[in-house]
Amino acid sequence: MPIAPAPTRRQFVQVGASTALGLGLPSLLASRAHAATRKSKSVILVNLTGGLSHIDTLDMKPDAPAEMRGEFKPISTAIPGVQICEHLPLLAKRMQTWALVRSLSHNENGHLPGTHRLLTGSTMPLKRGSDLDNVLSRRDWPCYAAGLNYVRPRHDGVPNGVTLPHSLIEGPLTWPGQHAGFLGPHHDPMLVKQDPNSPKFRMDAFSLPDGVDPARVDSRRSLLDNLESSGQGDPAFRGHQHQAFELLSSGKVATAFHLDREAPTVRDRYGRNQFGQSLLLARRLVQSGVPIVQANMGIVQTWDTHTDNWGKLKNRLLPWLDQGLAALIEDLQQEGLFADTLVAVLGEFGRTPKISTLPGQTVAGRDHWASVYSGLFAGGGVVGGRVIGKSDKVGAHPVSQPYTPYDIGATIYQALGVPPDAEIRDTLNRPTAINAGRPMDILFENR
Incomplete structure (x- = not known):
């Protein structure tokens, strides 16, 4: 749900109808009594969209034949x-x-289903008819933020999930698994x-317009409550309005987006590029309480290096990622957030x-x-140095x-205190487990 411009005084009471703020009226299901011990308050999923070449980065094979090992050298x-x-x-x-982790594995080499698995921890449902025209579908499995919002909703003006700095779209295709899928738009991150x-x-969409004070927001909310009690209006619309009021009145999220309040030296450490500043924004959102x-x-497909694999990695992708991750971990540690924040760095798959060489290239x-393929995990109780x-x-x-994307999903849910077998319900009200994987307990154990 894209962010809208800041509302005017006339518009502010209606802003809840916008998808920009529509996090909605969720269905509440209690977590199971046997839920795993919560290890984290937040998860940062660093999505290497397109698929990082594991063999050129994290799992190099310097003794492999020349047609396999690539151009880069390993370092200690x-x-x-x-x-x-x-x-x-x-x-x-x-x-x-x-x-x-050097043994991540699954059997889907396509970007669309592979991305769905990464972002939801589940297999992409079969698409039919008009779904093929818009790959992102309400038949999709819910992303992690949506699943969390369904099982453990909140009403304090802080969303359960934020995706940045853009959605994954290529031409007419919108990558699946990016929203709440069959749980409905009111659970979208x-x-x-x-x-x-x-x-x-x-x-600035989360700040009150000039001349509007909190008391006026409260009066408008009372009016909405009266309409609800009389049974008037659309329930989904009212859900969006409620979330809008929470965001406008709390101001918690708005502060996180003021990157200009960070010292220039801090911004420089992350790198003055989209990678680095996105990771800085992720840290600020975690500080504001976003799970x-x-x-x-x-x-989309930035890491999809069918051509010029080594040039793209060497000249831009790896230096930006290296600098940004170093600054992120350093800041999480300095701000006292590292122990409570699980950081996962993953693509949807690796490279051959x-x-x-592609035809014509x-x-x-x-x-x-x-x-x-390979992935990196840190914080949130992960035992590092392994x-x-x-x-x-x-x-x-x-x-x-x-370890599969399903296991990664189970690990993310468990880290946030949601048992992977927590019950959710589809559009036909049929119960199902939120995830079918097994948590990667080895990440948190000294072995």
Whole structure:
């Protein structure tokens, strides 16, 4: 749900009808009594949209044949005997903070279903008819923020989820799994549609218009309550209005978007680019109490390096990511947020071990590869300084226990105190478990 411009005095009472603020009137289901111990207050999902080449970054194979190993050299890390890419020097120095998982795996090499699995922890439903014209569908499984909002709604003016700095759209295709799916639009996460690195970045939609005081907001809300008690109006519309009142009256979220209040030196540490400033904004949203922030690192398929794989990684993607992640972790630690914030850095899959050149192209790259790939986890009780899992000698298949996107989803829910088998209901009111994976308990255990 995109952010609208700040409301005028005349418009402010109606702003709840806008999808910009429509987080809505959720259905409340209690979490199960046997819910796992809560480890985190927040999750930052760093989405490497398009699929990071694991074999060129986090799981390098310097002894593989030339047609597989690629152009980059490995460097040592703070974990004895563990190496990663030479273009991730800050990460290498800070590997004691991270758990590196090298045996992520699933069987879907397509961007659309792969992204759905990453963002929801579930398989993309079969699309039919008009759904094919708009890939994002209300048949989709709910994203994590939507699932959390269904099971544990809040009414304090802080949304359960924010996606930034844009949605994943390519031409006529809108990537699936980005909203509440069958749970309905009132559970959609808030969507930021501005580049936080832009000098024009402003998010004033959450501030009261000039001349409107909190007492007036309260009087308008009383009017809405009276309409509800008389049974007038559309329930979905009223739900959006309620959330709008909460956002306008609390002011908690508005402060997070004022990046200009950060010291220039802090902004410089993150990097004056979309990657870095998005991660800075994610940290500020976590500070304001947002439980789930999805930071899309790049426009859709940015990491989809079919061509010029090494040039794109070396000259832009890896330096930006390396700098931004280093600053994020440092700030979370300094602000006392690290222990309560799970950070997961993942793409929808990895890249092929074998180098290839697309027809009509002259610069080589790598294709999609979901059989094995790598991800990073830190904070929220994760035991860092470890490598979990192993791929074969060419980075093609796992040779240890594989972990799936379903398991990642179960881990995210469990970290936030939601049991993966918590019950949600679809549009036909049929009960189902929110997730079918198994939490990656190994991340939180000293082994």
